[in-house]
Amino acid sequence: MRRPLVAGNWKMHGSRAENARLIEALVEASDTATCEVVVCPPCVYLWEIGRQLKDSTIALGSQDVCAEAQGAFTGEVSAAMLKDVGCSYALVGHSERRALYREDDALVARKFVAAQAGGLTPILCVGETLEERERGVTEEVVGRQLDAVLALAGVAAFGRALIAYEPVWAIGTGKTATPEQAQDVHRFIRDRIVARDATIGGAVRLLYGGSVKAANAAELFAKPDVDGGLVGGASLKADEFVRICAAAA
Ligand code: PEP
Helix, strand or coil: CCEEEEECCCCCCCHHHHHHHHHHHHHHHHHHCCCEEECCCCCCHHHHHHCCCCCCCCCCECCCCCCCCCCCCCCCHHHHHHCCCCCEEEECHHHHHHHCCCCCCHHHHHHHHHHCCCCCEEEECCCCCCCHHHHHHHHHHHHHHHHHHHHHCCHHHHHHEEECCHHHCCCCCCCCHHHHHHHHHHHHHHHHHHHHCCCHHHHHHEEEEECHHHHHHHHCCCCCCEEEEEEEEHHHHHHHHHHHHHCHH
């Protein structure tokens, strides 16, 4: 049985005051949550939010991580530093990082390895653009993104990682993949890991991301290979996020 997990990616939103209100509401609701909950605020707020989450069951994640362990990399933050301020998880390869900051499959794979080396659990984001879906190459694209990490990290590394399928055309657009579309790609991802190691493939948790809302979460999470969600916009509204977590649990 895979324990469901819902992660909130706050992207570049929030302030100390807004964060405190949001966290207070989430902590209050977390007593009843039976799924694992992770929040990924902007890096600069991690330490403070980590302290606010100290006695709660909510885990802390970063939105990105440097591929290097330390050194002359101005502006970057290492996995060990993120761990030091209370993070347990790190998103790697979010589509905004891939598209806006030119992160290619090789760099994403290095970030995945660096996250684990620094003691974090990576949440590897994969997904196709609308143009790629319309060309019928979704599996080719997602397979290539996965294989880059499998080649560098090895299949055993997926025993300590999650994968988030996030079709780029569904992120922040209000267009959600149908539960069947999500399930098809999730099945494809799981089969790809199972082909290398059946136990790890069967156990790895696969999250769906892309305009998840309270109104569509339950039907997405009901699919057999959808083990929870990676939620952007809706994770900034406490009520909405709590309802999404309840749908996963
Ligand atoms: C995301 O940022 O990963 C995401 C899925 O965003 P949204 O839920 O807003 O589509």
